[in-house]
Amino acid sequence: MFQKILIANRGEIALRVLRACKELGIQTVVVHSTADADAMHVRLADESVCIGPPPSRDSYLNIHQIVAACEITGADAVHPGYGFLSENAKFADILAAHNITFIGPSGDHIRIMGDKIEAKRTAKRLGIPVVPGSDGAVTDEKEARRIAADIGYPVIIKASAGGGGRGMKVALTEADLEIALQTARTEAGAAFGDDAVYIEKYLQKPRHIEVQVFGDGFGRGVHFGERDCSLQRRHQKVWEEAPSPALNAEERARIGGICANAIADLGYSGAGTIEFLYENGEFYFIEMNTRLQVEHPVTEAITGIDLVHEQIRVASGGGLSVKQEDIKFNGHAIECRINAEDPRNFTPSPGTITHFHTPGGLGIRVDSGVYSGYKIPPYYDSLIGKLIVHGRNRVECMMRLRRALDEFVVDGIKTTLPLFRDLVGNADIANGDYDIHWLEKYLAKED
Incomplete structure (x- = not known):
């Protein structure tokens, strides 16, 4: 150690x-x-x-x-x-x-998964289902038109080196393709210093499902179940939960097994998250994050396993502390990302926190580094804390979340707490009936 x-x-x-x-x-x-x-x-x-x-x-x-x-x-x-x-x-x-x-993983594995095109090739080789699209970077408009015609419109153009929604443009028809291609390239070059882009089938109403995996670096891999991260704004996750309300036990076991086997075959070491779009019972690989995720606490809540302990153990050469059959899933967990932002227009709200009170009680966890009197600097990400709630089932979890949000107090700055208080009372959210476009449509209607 x-x-x-x-x-x-x-x-x-x-x-x-x-x-x-x-x-x-x-x-x-x-x-x-x-x-x-x-x-x-x-x-x-x-x-x-x-x-x-x-x-x-x-x-x-x-x-x-x-x-x-x-x-x-x-x-x-x-x-x-x-x-x-x-x-x-x-x-x-x-x-x-x-x-x-x-x-964390080796530099080589970070490079492979950091290049979206190479990551997709690797995923396909490892038996992970992928979104139909180009095999590599698209070099000209003629090639783009041929590929788009083969896979069918709408299509999405993505930056190879990208993330966070930058360098991503949708072409609903062939008439949209030229400007989408040019715009995506320009954004990719400006944001990442690399204007390479690729094309994928654009799914209409998918969910964002990700699988938490771990490898020991010696050919053994496990999964810790999935998280549903479909509530997003501008491709940024806002609310995450585990397990996904959209999956059944058979689907969960199938995609988890595929991911665990892939990690083992790759010889991967440490924590990783394999992310998918999910629509009509099918999973489509979009990327792999070779690190701990912001939303890892919901997985810890339903498995009872400390993922940071596991990271340290694996990195020190101690291997994984659990086998797949040891990992059991218990109840339901939801995480809300509390940002120092205006809840209406999401502009940053740096400043001094005059009062900070976190909720408590059974099944409540708050991960935050702020306190009363803390001055939030304007230089960094606006995340100031995460509220994680666990219950025996999703209904109990939602009830507990509502209560915890009512108790949470952050004065002196604006935060996204009012947004979550609205969401927890929404019928679609209560029913688990949402996709990756739901939140932006909801916010547009509210405006």
Whole structure:
């Protein structure tokens, strides 16, 4: 086991990883920008190192400063959390060159899954069902028209190196294709420095289903069930739950087994999430995230397994603590992402939190690094906390969520709490009857 882990992140995920380390008796080091000097994870860590000014490129994305912090403090491993450097293959390679363990997969696996085209090829080779589309990057409009005609309209054009909805354009008909192709390329080049794009069949009313997987790096893999992340705004997840209200036991076992076998065949090490669009009983691979997900607590709630403990165990060479048959699913869990944003127009709302009160009681968990008097800086992601609720079934979970949202108080800034109070009372949400377009349509009607 590691002696000292450096946590290369901030906010609630840094605090989440820190708590896991303390439970395992591992010393902790956190890095922080000058803007985060008073953050909760900085206060609670055994050691802290300031690595630069507020802009992420000068601090949390500064690989040289983070490696220097490891060397100064004697950290023998780095946990990257999510975001920032968590899926940066170069960072993983540099740490390995300095004999520091990256708590995550190999740089090679990060590269494969970070390239959307190569990821799709790999998924197909591993037996994972994929969305019909181009086998690689589309180089010209003539080729794009041929591929689109073969798979049928509507189609979606995606940036190969992309994510977060950037470089994604839908062509409903052949007449839309040229402008969609040009726009997607332009956005991809500006956002990622790579204008390569590919084409896929555009599904009309899919759900977003993702499967939590783990590999031990020695040819063994397991899955921890699926999460439904269909409630999204601008391709960003807002509400996640497990298990999905849309799947039956047979579908759950089938896609979970496919993913676990694929991870084993790949020789993958650590946590990963294989994401799908799901429509009419069929799963279509869209990407794999080679890191811990924001929504991992809902999986922990229904399995009772600490996924960060598992990450650390696997990275230290201890292998997986469970076999597939050991993993049991219990009840239902929902996570709401609480952002410092105006709940109507979603503009960021940085500022000082004057009062912060979290709900409690059976089945309630709040992952947050903020507190009364904390000043939210304007430089980073607006996520300030996650409310996770667990019940014996989905009905009980929804009732408990309603109560917890009523108790949650954040004063001094605007947050998305009012949105969730609306959603928990909506009939479609109560019935689990929604797809990836539902939330944006709902918000458009509210306006």
